[in-house]
Amino acid sequence: MTATPLGSGPEFDRIRAIAAALGSSARGLGDDCAFVPTGNEWLALSTDVSVERVHFRREWLSLEEIGWRAAASALSDLAAAGAVEPVALAALTVPAGEGPDTFASLMRGVGAALAATGGVVIGGDLSKGEAIALAITVVGRARRVVGRRGAEPGDALWVTGALGGARAALTAWNAGRQPAAGARIRFAHPAPRLVAGRWLVEHGAKAMLDLSDGLAGDAKHLAAASGVALRIDLGTLPLDAAIGESGIDGEPAGFAAQGGEDYELLVAMPAAFRGTSEFPLTRIGEVSAGLGVTLTQDGRPVTLAGYDHFA
């Protein structure tokens, strides 16, 4: 497997530097999951780190929610691979002086997120450190390799669920307000889309990723990896009801397109695909020859910046 072509931005600059340093001691970096063949199927593997004061604050979330969210973020990568039956390993770092209860509460959340997707925790490691950090590794079983590559001109772009809820919560917290209940739950308790991911793979998904950095930014990664151009009509985006309840300034579709950490799936499906009523799925654009992402509103191109943890 050669390396997946990478999009732009400071995080991908780091991945590019790592890939160059590793040379032949790495394989297939830059996708949501790594795939390893086993018998007549594939194992999909992903690791995801959540760090206090970077990804969350203890004032915002309970320890159980911190654990759930960290695990859900990793599980969402499996969803983007159409992988199921997850097992997880959890490497926990907790400040010195915290007792067994802190570890137990964090892991109760991790375990609940696994259980909700039919999975179990099978191992881990513990350390002290200056802040809470959880590195969650998940392994699931996939029928075929689906990643960011594979979208082709003529495909249509679809997105699961609704966007912008998690950003509405973050916006409230950062402004010193409590978020609306619906927004808070989207941030604290995201539900990874494993059932939808598997269904989409079984129904012909050609390329898929989960929206962890926001649609505007993540779409660029899919376009770069597939070597195609994407056109997304912001007027068609499924907006989370929490955006309206949160009194956001400005244009809600642009807000939602830049909202990270919704953990919905963006998928390129064959042109003949007509949607489903199995789960919320909305057609938001199409794939064409070329490179890059064009966002339109009322037929006019608009420019938005994606969210990047290193920007």
Next chain:
Amino acid sequence: MTATPLGSGPEFDRIRAIAAALGSSARGLGDDCAFVPTGNEWLALSTDVSVERVHFRREWLSLEEIGWRAAASALSDLAAAGAVEPVALAALTVPAGEGPDTFASLMRGVGAALAATGGVVIGGDLSKGEAIALAITVVGRARRVVGRRGAEPGDALWVTGALGGARAALTAWNAGRQPAAGARIRFAHPAPRLVAGRWLVEHGAKAMLDLSDGLAGDAKHLAAASGVALRIDLGTLPLDAAIGESGIDGEPAGFAAQGGEDYELLVAMPAAFRGTSEFPLTRIGEVSAGLGVTLTQDGRPVTLAGYDHFA
């Protein structure tokens, strides 16, 4: 797979609290590796976190050495499972403001440790954070399940390599001195024993673990997990030459038995096993009915405390 019986100490108090909190959403916690069946073999999985100012200091090691050591620590868990052909995922946390070179240097060390065991890096995640931390997850292929359980009365205890070298380096650094070259290399560049681990499993290993916390402490874990008593003759311990070069105060065998992070293997072999010249392997004791670990020196029992990250 039921939970492995756990030894004593603050770290295991935390693991016990986690296992209680997780209930049925966990499986088989407390061993070096988790095992997942696949086709006609097993996958062995382990995750290991290395945190700046807890497991290492940047004044002691280059970034490449920090990466190597973090990966070697995880790979050593695979060695204890007799697993080979490792793949790795690396979750890196690095302070804000560090550029792509820091990530690349850390990962160059991770990649070199994988390459040295015939493995590759297949994925990862990047975050900023207050300190450097690496959570390395490794997956290898194992022919059967070998862990901390399985030692039986009549078995003999053997250890690979030599002990105490890494502790000699730590002792020097903590006293404000530069360690002797041999001690430094044992701490900075441990070589995980995958070849030996696989060989031992093929030759009848009944229980095995890697010495990350020190022989005195780790032997207690093997005894507790197997439900047996262990007797170790300190006079037979293979001592690292670096102990003598480092001018250690006191008794070298006791020093070596309490030295963490040598990443050698402690293994219970059937009584009929006669050793090997394939790699350094020393008989240091035996397994009997009962519980706990007895260390002897010149035939007399002695008491040593094991190293525990949370003690």
